[in-house]
Amino acid sequence: MKIRDSVSKETLKQFKSIASGSIRKKKSDADPITNRDWEEIMGTRRETYKRHGGRIRRK
Template sequence: MKMRDALSADMKQQLKKELSSSAKEDEHLTRWDWEELMGVRKDTYKRQGGRIRRK
Protein backbone atom coordinates (compact mmCIF):
# COMPACT_ATOMS: atom_id res chain seq x y z
CA MET A 1 0.00 0.00 0.00
CA LYS A 2 1.43 3.34 -1.03
CA MET A 3 1.10 6.62 0.83
CA ARG A 4 -0.98 8.20 -1.92
CA ASP A 5 -3.56 5.41 -1.59
CA ALA A 6 -4.17 6.28 2.08
CA LEU A 7 -4.67 10.02 1.48
CA SER A 8 -8.04 11.56 0.80
CA ALA A 9 -8.66 13.63 -2.32
CA ASP A 10 -8.49 16.88 -0.34
CA MET A 11 -5.17 15.91 1.22
CA LYS A 12 -3.76 14.97 -2.20
CA GLN A 13 -4.82 18.34 -3.61
CA GLN A 14 -3.30 20.21 -0.66
CA LEU A 15 -0.05 18.24 -0.93
CA LYS A 16 0.17 18.95 -4.66
CA LYS A 17 -0.35 22.68 -4.00
CA GLU A 18 2.38 22.72 -1.31
CA LEU A 19 4.87 20.92 -3.53
CA SER A 20 4.28 23.19 -6.50
CA SER A 21 4.64 26.41 -4.45
CA SER A 22 7.84 25.26 -2.74
CA ALA A 23 9.45 24.41 -6.09
CA LYS A 24 8.81 27.93 -7.39
CA GLU A 25 10.41 29.63 -4.37
CA ASP A 26 14.02 29.01 -5.32
CA GLU A 27 16.50 30.91 -3.21
CA HIS A 28 18.68 33.06 -5.41
CA LEU A 29 22.09 33.40 -3.82
CA THR A 30 24.31 36.35 -4.58
CA ARG A 31 28.00 36.11 -5.36
CA TRP A 32 28.77 37.23 -1.79
CA ASP A 33 26.63 34.38 -0.39
CA TRP A 34 28.32 31.80 -2.61
CA GLU A 35 31.79 32.98 -1.58
CA GLU A 36 30.79 32.89 2.08
CA LEU A 37 29.40 29.36 1.74
CA MET A 38 32.57 28.15 0.00
CA GLY A 39 34.77 29.62 2.71
CA VAL A 40 36.45 32.37 0.68
CA ARG A 41 35.39 35.06 3.15
CA LYS A 42 36.80 33.42 6.29
CA ASP A 43 39.06 35.35 8.63
CA THR A 44 42.75 34.67 8.12
CA TYR A 45 45.08 34.42 11.09
CA LYS A 46 48.81 35.03 11.23
CA ARG A 47 51.33 34.53 14.00
CA GLN A 48 53.01 37.78 15.05
CA GLY A 49 55.53 37.62 17.88
CA GLY A 50 53.99 34.57 19.50
CA ARG A 51 50.42 35.84 19.28
CA ILE A 52 47.91 34.86 16.67
CA ARG A 53 46.37 37.94 15.10
CA ARG A 54 43.52 38.30 12.67
CA LYS A 55 44.61 39.77 9.37
Protein backbone atom coordinates in the same frame (compact mmCIF):
# COMPACT_ATOMS: atom_id res chain seq x y z
CA MET B 1 13.86 3.49 -28.14
CA LYS B 2 12.73 6.21 -25.79
CA ILE B 3 9.94 5.97 -23.22
CA ARG B 4 8.01 8.77 -24.91
CA ASP B 5 7.69 6.60 -28.05
CA SER B 6 5.88 3.82 -26.17
CA VAL B 7 3.55 6.13 -24.17
CA SER B 8 0.23 7.25 -25.64
CA LYS B 9 -0.25 10.88 -26.65
CA GLU B 10 -2.88 11.48 -23.97
CA THR B 11 -0.59 10.21 -21.22
CA LEU B 12 2.23 12.35 -22.58
CA LYS B 13 0.00 15.46 -22.48
CA GLN B 14 -0.99 14.73 -18.89
CA PHE B 15 2.61 14.26 -17.86
CA LYS B 16 3.69 17.52 -19.51
CA SER B 17 0.90 19.45 -17.77
CA ILE B 18 1.86 18.03 -14.38
CA ALA B 19 5.61 18.45 -14.89
CA SER B 20 5.45 22.01 -16.17
CA GLY B 21 3.43 23.14 -13.13
CA SER B 22 5.81 21.58 -10.63
CA ILE B 23 8.86 23.11 -12.32
CA ARG B 24 7.34 26.58 -12.19
CA LYS B 25 6.61 26.29 -8.48
CA LYS B 26 10.18 25.28 -7.68
CA LYS B 27 11.65 28.25 -9.55
CA SER B 28 9.39 30.81 -7.88
CA ASP B 29 9.94 29.43 -4.36
CA ALA B 30 13.73 29.26 -4.59
CA ASP B 31 15.79 32.30 -3.61
CA PRO B 32 18.60 33.09 -6.02
CA ILE B 33 22.06 32.52 -4.56
CA THR B 34 24.22 35.62 -4.75
CA ASN B 35 27.99 35.81 -5.15
CA ARG B 36 28.34 36.72 -1.46
CA ASP B 37 26.37 33.60 -0.47
CA TRP B 38 28.67 31.44 -2.61
CA GLU B 39 31.74 33.01 -1.01
CA GLU B 40 30.38 32.23 2.46
CA ILE B 41 29.56 28.65 1.45
CA MET B 42 33.06 28.09 0.06
CA GLY B 43 34.69 29.69 3.10
CA THR B 44 36.50 32.56 1.38
CA ARG B 45 34.86 35.18 3.64
CA ARG B 46 36.41 33.88 6.86
CA GLU B 47 38.79 35.84 9.03
CA THR B 48 42.42 35.00 8.46
CA TYR B 49 44.94 34.74 11.27
CA LYS B 50 48.70 35.26 11.21
CA ARG B 51 51.40 34.72 13.79
CA HIS B 52 53.16 37.91 14.97
CA GLY B 53 55.96 37.31 17.45
CA GLY B 54 54.36 34.26 19.05
CA ARG B 55 50.84 35.73 19.17
CA ILE B 56 48.13 34.87 16.70
CA ARG B 57 46.38 37.96 15.36
CA ARG B 58 43.78 38.76 12.80
CA LYS B 59 45.14 39.79 9.47
